Amino acid sequence: MPALPLDEAGQYVAAAYVVFVVLLIVYVGIMATKLGRISRELGELAELAERRRGEGER
């Protein structure tokens, strides 16, 4: 069983690991926003292409 002394030392160690995890999650969040933007743009372009095809057939 791990001996986790929840005294001062434990808080600092926990803080360090928490910082790491938070940075990671912030990064993921930013990439997720980028991904959202990309997929939205892709949707717009798909619409544009379909519209063009519709015009071409006419």
Next chain:
Amino acid sequence: MNSTSLRNLSIATAVLIGAGFALVFFYAPNDADQGFIQKIFYLHVPLAIIALAGFIAGGVCAIQHLRTGDGKWDARSYVSIHTSVIFGVAVLVTGSIWARASWGKWWVWDEPTLVSFLIVFLLYATYYPLRYAIEDRDRQARYASVFAITAGAFVPLNFAAVRAAQSLVHPRTFATAEGGLPPKMWLTFAVCFAGIAALWLTLVRFELTAKSVSGQLSRLRRALDDAPPPRASGTAARIAPGPSASASS
């Protein structure tokens, strides 16, 4: 950059980091001198080493970029440096927390590695304003590569100089943390190091893929927006914003 390799890389990263952290808290013994605080090192040191390796990798990619003129090397250089800067933030924050826990102050000038790292970080932080200040895409990439090479060569020089200056005045106070690690600590450190390295690679790959996709998207948009058949246009993703693509490609 296919998606299965990215997926495999992420899985490997998750496994390694999970295992590493488990080892840190359930397996590695407490350090004789510093006690529980020493656990920060399993996070802080791998982050630092990988960040520095990343900066140097950025320099190597920059050399390739200048030699071949291929934009993908510039993208790799940028993303390597970018990811390492983020890791650098984590290094400095965890280093500061550790300093506070050990010395009672949020920053110590006595620890040469931390000071050296700060200097390197300050240098690479200027990479972004440098890129954003140059509008011409080609020149931006070229100058950024020169910077990455110069800075990459600077990293070892800086560490040597700071260490020489400080070790002559203050003896290395944390030798116990690095030298003569018992085997259990070594194993834990090795796994954590592998995990952080895998994380760096995953994030770099992830961002390169995102950039490449954005680039393809711009290409597609340009192709659809032009009424006449689209001209061949460069596929190099725009790293930093500049004036919208002129017709000169």
Next chain:
Amino acid sequence: MNRTAPSTLAVARAILAKDLRVELRTLQAVPAMLLFATTIYVIFRFGLDRTELEGGLAAGVLLVTILFAALLAINRVFVAELEQGGFEAIRLAPNSAVPSTGAKVATLLVYLVVLELLAVPLFGFFFLDSWAGIVPLVPVLLLVDVGLATTGALISSMATNSRARDLLAPLIMLPLLVPLMIAAASAAERLLAAGGVDYDRYGLWLAILGLYDLIFLLIGWAVFDFLLED
């Protein structure tokens, strides 16, 4: 036209001559530098609340003054060049990349040496008890000057052609100059120590300074083509 391109050395000499002529013609640079150094020393006297300096503090004041002067010089040499279109003209000359920047380095070097010929005795006059440390300080300062000139030329070429050059060049340069300053300060601290000149590890610091200069000269030589080709 069957003329062969002028040799690299000839081009370098021509550019250096042009730069020096421009600099020397403006002899107002000399009193200006003197004034600049004097003012900085006065500010330090009051900022530090000291009338005498020795050891680490003396080293710091002297080196920071030289650093400031170097930043100004770098800005001056490059911005003036840029505004007069000198860069374009130089690029048209064949074999011009290395010699033109070699000439820049040489110009900066001369500028800094002349500055120090004035500023260091002035520093001794204002702050130092004994001038014994000044002579062994000369090689240290010369090596520092080479480092400042090389790094300055390299970084400002990069930053001059960008939008935020005034802030960007020092911002990039200063972290790069830290090892140089560390070595110089460590050496100077001992040379200007209160108890008499201390030659402890003098050779080591000179070696580090020399190494720094060598590395940046090599880097500059390797990458300059890419900065000027346009």
